[in-house]
Amino acid sequence: MLQQADSKLLAPPPPIGVRRHALFLDLDGTLVDFAAHPEQVIASEELRLLLANLSREMNGAIALITGRTIASADAVLNGALIHVAGIHGAERRVLGAPSVNASISAALEHARALIANGALQVDVEDKGLALAFHYRRKPEFADATRRAAAEIAHRHGLSVLEGKMVVELTLGQQTKADAVRDFMAAPPFADREPIAVGDDITDEDAFGAVAALGGQSVLVGAPRETIARFRLADTQSVFDWLKSGLAS
Numbered sequence: 616m617l618q619q620a621d622s623k624l625l626a627p628p629p630p631i632g633v634r635r636h637a638l639f640l641d642l643d644g645t646l647v648d649f650a651a652h653p654e655q656v657i658a659s660e661e662l663r664l665l666l667a668n669l670s671r672e673m674n675g676a677i678a679l680i681t682g683r684t685i686a687s688a689d690a691v692l693n694g695a696l697i698h699v700a701g702i703h704g705a706e707r708r709v710l711g712a713p714s715v716n717a718s719i720s721a722a723l724e725h726a727r728a729l730i731a732n733g734a735l736q737v738d739v740e741d742k743g744l745a746l747a748f749h750y751r752r753k754p755e756f757a758d759a760t761r762r763a764a765a766e767i768a769h770r771h772g773l774s775v776l777e778g779k780m781v782v783e784l785t786l787g788q789q790t791k792a793d794a795v796r797d798f799m800a801a802p803p804f805a806d807r808e809p810i811a812v813g814d815d816i817t818d819e820d821a822f823g824a825v826a827a828l829g830g831q832s833v834l835v836g837a838p839r840e841t842i843a844r845f846r847l848a849d850t851q852s853v854f855d856w857l858k859s860g861l862a863s
């Protein structure tokens with residue numbers, strides 16, 4: 616069992632070794648700042664170039680592991696990274712995972728009925744293999760959203776995942792840890808030391824997986840309970856750390 620560290624005391628991570636490390640990066644809250652709606656987020660050209668250049672220097676050993684779909688992540692980064700796992704580990708570009716699921720479709724219909732009668736007031740993101748109920752534009756509906764999500768999940772045999780101003784319904788089968796392990800089993804990741812970087816609770820799964828493989832983790836954002844060994848304050852600090860890796 617991993618010890619939880621006090622993230623107030625966590626130091627910034629050591630420099631990236633382009634020939635030694637493999638990087639597993641989260642997207643929202645780690646590489647890009649939050650916006651009112653997921654589709655409003657677009658990475659800067661500077662960030663896209665940095666990721667593409669760093670990936671080249673690292674022989675491709677950078678993967679994005681995001682809660683978004685791969686298509687949504689590609690739109691944000693304009694395809695700057697080839698290796699992407701989507702929907703918190705449920706979607707892989709290489710595995711050609713199915714993009715729809717009957718339980719999720721039924722849950723979507725259920726959610727639409729609740730929205731139509733005013734019982735649910737959220738922006739719904741349909742990811743095919745998961746649903747996200749975003750209440751960032753109406754934070755006063757946080758508790759009502761949690762209750763509705765629990766009801767829908769129970770009815771359709773789904774799992775509930777809490778994120779930042781979002782409650783997600785998932786199949787509960789794969790996590791970011793599975794994505795890390797799968798990437799690390801093959802080139803160009805295998806034989807490198809993994810570093811996972813993320814801000815959200817679902818990133819703790821990736822942190823646990825890299826720890827088990829002898830790697831390190833970096834919490835992004837305000838101090839909170841975490842198993843990460845290192846911390847960076849915000850997306851700008853992540854950008855600066857990645858950029859210094861490129862210069863190494």
Ligand SMILES: O=P(O)(O)OC[C@H]1O[C@H](O[C@H]2O[C@H](CO)[C@@H](O)[C@H](O)[C@H]2O)[C@H](O)[C@@H](O)[C@@H]1O
Binds near residue numbers: 649652653740
């Ligand atoms: O694992 P991540 O890459 O961090 O993805 C987590 C979720 O990110 C997105 O939602 C979050 O960002 C939105 C855009 O800034 C914001 O409006 C929302 O409140 C955040 O929760 C994405 O839409 C979700 O699908 C991801 O699961």
